[in-house]
Each structure stands twice: as structure tokens, then as C-alpha cells.
Amino acid sequence: MELTLVSSIFLFNNSLNYFVYSLNIHSFVNSRVCFIYKLNNHSMKNLNHLFLLLFILFFVACSQTPQRQAEKAAVSFSKAMYSLNLDEAKKYCTPDASKILSFIASNVKEEDLNILKDAKDLEVSVIESTMDPGDSTATVNLKISNYIQLNMMSGKSSIEKEKEEKVDLVKVNNKWLVDLHK
Amino acid sequence: MACRSAQIKILLISFGVCILALSCNHTPFFIPDISQLHNGDIILRKGRGVISDLIVSSINDTLPYSHCGILVKENNEWKVIHSLARELSEIDGIQQCSLDNFLADCDDSCLMVVRCKKSKADSLITDAARYYLKRKIPFDYQFSLADSSAFFCSELPLHILKYRCNISFNTKEKYIPFSIFTDTTYFRVIARRY
Numbered sequence: 001m002e003l004t005l006v007s008s009i010f011l012f013n014n015s016l017n018y019f020v021y022s023l024n025i026h027s028f029v030n031s032r033v034c035f036i037y038k039l040n041n042h043s044m045k046n047l048n049h050l051f052l053l054l055f056i057l058f059f060v061a062c063s064q065t066p067q068r069q070a071e072k073a074a075v076s077f078s079k080a081m082y083s084l085n086l087d088e089a090k091k092y093c094t095p096d097a098s099k100i101l102s103f104i105a106s107n108v109k110e111e112d113l114n115i116l117k118d119a120k121d122l123e124v125s126v127i128e129s130t131m132d133p134g135d136s137t138a139t140v141n142l143k144i145s146n147y148i149q150l151n152m153m154s155g156k157s158s159i160e161k162e163k164e165e166k167v168d169l170v171k172v173n174n175k176w177l178v179d180l181h182k
Numbered sequence: 183m184a185c186r187s188a189q190i191k192i193l194l195i196s197f198g199v200c201i202l203a204l205s206c207n208h209t210p211f212f213i214p215d216i217s218q219l220h221n222g223d224i225i226l227r228k229g230r231g232v233i234s235d236l237i238v239s240s241i242n243d244t245l246p247y248s249h250c251g252i253l254v255k256e257n258n259e260w261k262v263i264h265s266l267a268r269e270l271s272e273i274d275g276i277q278q279c280s281l282d283n284f285l286a287d288c289d290d291s292c293l294m295v296v297r298c299k300k301s302k303a304d305s306l307i308t309d310a311a312r313y314y315l316k317r318k319i320p321f322d323y324q325f326s327l328a329d330s331s332a333f334f335c336s337e338l339p340l341h342i343l344k345y346r347c348n349i350s351f352n353t354k355e356k357y358i359p360f361s362i363f364t365d366t367t368y369f370r371v372i373a374r375r376y
Contacts (some may be wrong), residue, residue, distance in 0.1 A: 181233075
């Protein structure tokens with residue numbers, strides 16, 4: 001990752017140099033070329049540094065930290081799961097967790113979907129998250145509001161106000177996946 | 183003066199001994215004393231995950247258990263015969279696993295072993311559990327006690343208790359809660375952590 005970043009910065013910097021040089025040479029073909037060249041040699045360095053800085057800032061702003069990625073996966077998973085959109089929720093899960101979702105899906109009734117229709121909007125927000133030192137597992141604590149509490153037995157499911165839930169995630173092929181326990 | 187400090191020392195030591203005795207009085211859990219276990223004991227647990235939480239909240243019982251099985255000893259090793267859905271294990275329905283495996287998914291704070299008080303219940307329950315294991319009864323997704331073509335987890339011991347030990351429970355609920363296994367008329371708690 002770091003190597004790619006350094007290489008792209010290097011390539012970007014070199015091509016920028018070439019572009020600025022050619023621009024200068026072709027724009028000023030008269031006697032002032034030497035002077036401008038000397039002048040620009042100094043300002044071009046500054047300009048290069050500025051572009052480099054802007055590029056790094058852009059890159060950092062656009063890329064998410066692993067922790068943010070884990071939080072995003074946990075929120076997306078929970079939103080899908082508590083909307084009973086279990087196929088969508090499976091996209092954020094490990095294969096084992098997908099099986100658990102299949103078990104939940106087998107217990108979802110038409111009545112549960114009707115309860116969801118009349119419910120207030122589901123809200124999911126991050127309370128806190130922690131990563132393991134190796135950045136391969138993470139735990140995200142979520143606050144979930146207006147969620148459906150499924151009843152798998154004979155009783156009725158209900159909409160509950162609020163709860164906190166801990167979501168465990170593992171990093172598989174550079175992607176954060178929710179790991180559910182039975 | 184020396185006498186007084188000796189008295190204080192004795193007092194402090196006595197206090198320490200009392201604290202130690204009180205802390206030891208709390209039954210340490212479990213995997214504990216395997217010598218306490220017996221064939222046909224019913225083991226109850228709560229898992230650590232979403233399914234366990236869903237089951238506990240769905241049952242709305244006084245005790246937070248989500249799963250149970252029957253203890254059987256085979257080749258000097260404790261096994262658990264229990265029923266799980268195919269999505270939660272590699273086998274659908276009645277299956278056998280080691281006690282260690284059964285406890286691996288267990289929330290440390292919720293585990294109990296009970297023993298039926300009825301005479302010869304141990305062999306009756308064990309034989310029946312082995313019989314249903316051989317028959318490969320599938321998991322009961324309907325969570326219905328009405329028929330024995332499929333069993334959910336607590337349906338297995340409840341069915342055996344009813345038809346082999348003549349112990350049946352009448353409740354208004356369709357689903358019989360796990361707390362029924364603490365009914366002292368029929369059961370004795372062997373180990374418990376909750």
C-alpha cells in the first residue's frame with residue numbers, strides 16, 4: 001500500500017515536472033527564456049511541493065482508515081439486518097455468519113415485515129470502536145434505535161426503542177466482514 | 183503493648199480467613215467438577231451471539247438460557263446429544279458433540295446442569311437420546327411440541343421425559359421455558375452459574 005502510494009507520488013511528481021518544464025519552454029521561446037527558466041526553476045520546486053502536498057492531503061481525505069471502514073461495515077450490516085433485508089446483510093458477513101442469517105431468515109414471518117412497515121425509521125450510530133493491534137479484527141459498539149425485536153417462538157415481534165449492540169468484524173481480503181456468534 | 187498488637191494481628195488474620203471462606207463459598211464454575219456429572223443429566227447454556235439473544239428474548243423466561251442437551255459418557259469422555267439447525271452446525275437436527283465443543287459457544291455466566299430425580303431416569307434418558315441420535319431426527323423450525331418428527335433443542339429432553347419417564351409439563355404457552363428444568367419436583371440442580 002505504502003509502496004504504491006510512494007510510486008504514484010513519484011510518477012505524479014515527475015510527470016508534473018515534465019509538464020511544467022515543457023509548458024515553460026514552449027511558451028517562452030524568446031530571449032527571456034533563460035531568465036524565466038532560472039526564475040521558474042526555483043518557483044517550480046515550490047509549485048511541485050505544493051502539488052505534492054495537495055495530492056497527499058487529497059489522498060488522505062479520500063481514503064478511510066481501517067477503523068472507519070470497519071465502522072461503516074458494521075453500520076451497513078446492522079441497517080440491513082434490522083430492516084430484515086437479510087440478503088443485503090449477508091454481503092457484509094463472513095460465510096459462517098451468513099448461515100446464521102439464513103437461520104434467522106427461516107424464522108421471519110409475514111407479520112414481522114408488516115410490523116416493520118408501520119415502524120419509525122431505524123437509526124444506527126457508532127458509539128465506539130476498537131481494533132486489535134494487527135488490524136485484522138475489530139469491534140464496533142452501535143446504538144440502534146427503533147429496531148425490530150424478532151420473536152422466533154410463538155410470540156409477536158415488536159419494535160423496540162433503543163439498544164446497544166456489539167458487532168465483531170474480521171478483515172478478509174482487505175474487506176471488513178461481520179462475524180456473528182450463534 | 184505487645185499483647186495488644188498480637189490481638190490486632192489475630193483479629194486481622196481472622197478477618198482475612200473469613201473473607202477467604204466467604205469467597206470460596208461461591209461455587210466456582212463448572213467445567214468444573216466433571217466427577218459431578220452423570221449420564222442423562224440435562225445441560226443448559228446461553229450462547230454469546232445473536233441467535234442466543236434472539237431465543238432468550240423470544241422465550242422471555244425467568245432464566246436466560248438459549249440451548250440445552252443431554253450428557254452421555256462415551257469411551258470415558260463426556261458428550262452432549264442435542265438438536266441444532268443445519269445453519270448453525272454442519273448437521274441438521276439431533277447430533278452429538280464433545281462437552282468442550284458444547285461449552286465453546288457458551289456465555290461464561292449462563293450454564294446449568296440438572297438431573298432428573300426419578301429413579302432410573304439416567305439410563306432411560308441416555309438410551310432415548312442415543313436412539314433419537316441414531317434416527318437422525320431433523321431440527322424443528324416450527325418450534326412445535328405437537329409432533330415428534332422434528333425436534334428443537336429443549337423438545338428432545340421434554341419428549342424423552344414425557345414418553346420415557348412419564349413426566350410432562352402443562353403450560354399455557356406453546357413453548358415450554360427452560361426454567362421448567364429448575365422445577366424441584368422433578369429436577370435437582372447439579373451445577374449452576376447464573
